[in-house]
Amino acid sequence: MAYDYEKSIRPGKLPHIWCPGCGHGIVMKGLIRAMDTCELDRDNTAVVSGIGCASRLPGYLDTCTLHTAHGRAAAFATGIKMAKPDMNVIVVGGDGDGTAIGGNHFIHACRRNIDMTYVIMNNSIYGMTGGQFSPCTPTGAKASTTVYGNPDPTFDISKLAIGAGATFVARGTAYHAVQIDKLIAEGIRHKGLAVIEILDDCPTTYGRRNKFRSVIDMMKRLKETAVPVTAAAKMTEEQLEGKVLTGVLYNTEKPEYTEQYAKLIKRAQGA
Template identity: 65%
Template sequence: MAFDYDQYIRGGKLPHIWCPGCTYGIVFKSLLRAVDTLKINRDDIALVSGIGCASRLPGYVDFNTLHTTHGRALGFATGIKMAKPDKHVLVVSGDGDATAIGGNHFIHACRRNIDITVLVFNNFIYGMTGGQYSPTTPAGHLATTMPYGNVDTSFNIPELAKGAGASFVARGTAYHAAGLDKLIIEAVQHKGLSVVEIINACPTTHGRRNKFKSPTDMLLWMKDTFLPAAAFDKLPAEKTAGKFPMGVLFKKEGVPEYCETYYGLVERLKKQREGRA
């Protein structure tokens, strides 16, 4: 029996605005399958976004949703989680939205280990605003603001998240959709700040400038470039040059979660004051 995506989609919102060949639709469906597998009530989900191509996703789903300002999705999501700690709060954010203008919010959400799931849609470019280079644009790649090739070193988002204190870090790709379903499920189930970097294709503003002849070429690049972490770790250095691990890259259980710590402190102070009354 085919999966019924319509049950999670707001009426009258489709077709979506993503370009032909963009892989955000693949990830969109992966997220819906993950929610369905987890059997989460739609009213118990808050899906938050900032600005960019990825930010349009909440407008299509029948959850509690919030489309916020550029780079501020995690700030708004933190407020929601603090006010409604029983809800599942998820953030969808692009590579620029999350790690450029939103970089401070990103590292401090990781530091706090607040129970939010962050899905970073990494297509290596500012797709919506004209093809400017982003913090993840590979060295040498062309962009409207790097017409002779990017000279900056690009962020490794999983390592950034791990270093900042996230207790669950993973990487998936739009090509490996079945595996991505499982990563999103595990990220949502984890207690603490979960970051899943999702490698995506932007054929319009990234692929055309960088010798990808078609969206298919970009998907095949994902297939050839990203290896399961267990296999990647066993290979000699010469076999992993130019390749990257995917899957769960870091997971630490038992790390204090921010809301529990905060409200635990509130309760202790309340009892102390009652005892003095």
């Protein structure tokens, strides 16, 4: 039997705004499955986003949804989680939103290890504004603002998250659709800040400028560059050249922020 996504989608809100071939819809379905797996109470779950194509995702979900300003989703979400720690808080957004304009909020959410799940759809481009380069656009790639090739080095979002203090970091791709919900579910269950980076595609504004003639070409790129961490352990450095590791990249336990604050309240109250 086909999976029933519609019970999680707000009536009348489809079709979505994403272009044919965009991976964001695949990620949304993965998120819906993960929320079901974790049996999240939709009355007590907030899905928060910034601005951009990926950030339109919350509007489709039948839960408490907050579409904020560009880059600020993690900070809005932090306010929700602090004020109401029993609420499940999920942040979704793109690479530009999360690591350029929102980079400061992203690293500090990681540092606090506040119990939220941040699903970041990395399609290496600013799609909504028509394809300008982001901090995740490969060096040399073409964007509407790098017609001579991108001169900028790139962020590795997962490494950035680990370095900043996130305690669960996983990476998947829009091609490996069945893995997405498992990674997100693991992130939701994790106590602390979980970052799930999903390598995504934007055929409309990235693909057509970078010799990916079709959506299938873009998907093939995701398929071919991804190497599961388990497989990578048996591969040589040479074999791993140009590849991207997928799966759970980092998983550790550290004090969670709202729990630490609850202890602070007890100290302040002299308990």
